[in-house]
Amino acid sequence: MQPPPVSERDPGSLERYLLSFRWPFRNEEVHRILVQGGLPLWRQVLRFVPNPKERGKALELGSPPFHITLLLQRFRNYDLFLTGYAADGRPELRQQLESPEFGETYEFVCTCFNAEADTFPYPDNTFDLVTWCEVIEHLTENPVHTLAEIHRVLKPGGALVISTPNASRADSIANFLAGRNIYDPYHLGAPLKGSRHSREYTLAELTGLLEGCGYTIERAADIDIYPPASRNRRIFRWLMNNVVSRITKGHYRYHLFVRARKTEAPFRWYFPSSLFDMGHLAFYMAPRDPEVTFGINEVPHIAMGWGDLQRDPSGREYRRSGQVGDIYLLVREPSTAATVTLAGGRGEAQAWHDNGGNLVLLGATRFDAPPGRWTDVTIPLSADFEPGNPLHIRLDTEAGVDVHRVTTT
Structure with missing residues (x-):
């Protein structure tokens, strides 16, 4: 039947x-x-x-x-x-x-x-x-x-x-x-x-x-x-x-x-204020990527103290740090350097690991970047770098700095 x-x-x-x-x-x-x-x-x-x-x-x-x-x-x-x-x-x-x-x-x-x-x-x-x-x-x-x-x-x-x-x-x-x-x-x-x-x-x-x-x-x-x-x-x-x-x-x-x-456009980690409490979002951090592009995926990778997202005349998006700006990456492959694309500030770019509560300085580079001119600042990473251990990039500045991107090689 x-x-x-x-x-x-x-x-x-x-x-x-x-x-x-x-x-x-x-x-x-x-x-x-x-x-x-x-x-x-x-x-x-x-x-x-x-x-x-x-x-x-x-x-x-x-x-x-x-x-x-x-x-x-x-x-x-x-x-x-x-x-x-x-x-x-x-x-x-x-x-x-x-x-x-x-x-x-x-x-x-x-x-x-x-x-x-x-x-x-x-x-x-x-x-x-x-x-x-x-x-x-x-x-x-x-x-x-x-x-x-x-x-x-x-x-x-x-x-x-x-x-x-x-x-x-x-x-x-x-x-x-x-x-x-x-x-x-x-x-x-x-x-x-x-x-x-x-x-x-x-x-x-x-x-x-x-x-x-x-x-x-x-x-x-x-x-x-x-x-x-x-x-x-x-x-x-x-x-x-x-x-x-x-x-x-x-x-x-x-x-x-x-x-x-x-579409072919990259995914954007977008947290609208209509859905997310911005005060609590400042405490949210869940690094998952080996590079950060501001306007795309920075929110889960940055600590408190950053300004609002801005756009320069060429369309490049960025945020300005406070006197100290912290960015966290999750790098699963061996790497020898981290590069920060920044403008409008002077200070020191540092790379750190937290090894079970013991902070290890992996490298540091001084910078003096003119306003409006994007500058790549490279931080050499020492042999103490451990793939899979979150990489902490700290920007210790005189009065903040504009940041567009952080990558590793």
Whole structure:
């Protein structure tokens, strides 16, 4: 007997298809609620996912419970690489799903890592597509790290598809005006224990973050994926979407969907003040690169005391240090010198290692750089340099100095 037809345009057939899958210890009621509640969202995700003529590679960030996985596998032309997060630290998750009605059996294997902190276990320029659906709102600290890793593993021209609830959705505004709490409730029990929303986004915040990091927005929309709960809510939604939005230029529909592309432009570590507290950001330091270009990746590599980002007449970006300016690099290869491109200051450029609390001076060079004239100051590194140990560049100046770049050779 032939299995029933399934079409991505027919929600009834999609629901029947997804509900047909079985796995050990499946809770029928929970599964039914997940599918019926999630299907309007998953159908919109499919509409944002391009379908290539030639077989592509796709990375799905946050694959369990595999409903989007099943739909991508059936309706899009990609080899899927699945990921998850295991609180107990296990390196992978395995789940077998079987649909007797449709004659399909799968064993899904998820590679587990912390997408907010870890380096993704994939080479550069690997994937044609990355999906990041219903995840960004759960991050607690740093979506920029995740976007940097997505950018690294995407091929040039590759697509990133994001879905997330809209922080400014009309239903939340209605709850707020009625004196009700708009925040996500605690998730105490399985399967979503501890996964409440940490930070939701408006459409402008989400697209602004992506563009600031170097992506190009190909398509972005706010969409009401669920019907209003009452007649009053229907009227309120209409007013917000058709009257208020014309005045404020805001977006008030329930959910956000974005498709962005990686271009040839480098990734920029962009931390907008609308999302990050600038006072706390001054304490953030997580060196990961062997070179720093201001305006591109300096934020995780510099300590406190630097001025705002500026641009000279030629378009070169820079910051001015305080009397002391500290920059940290992570150099994994043997190196014999560090070079600082600077202007408008005099003093000494130093290179240091911290060997278990013992500071080791690797080299130092005096400089006197005229204002507006970029000068390369090279610091020889002694044999005490250790690859993989963060390299601390300190600029000890009379009254600060403009810095554009730091490299190692």
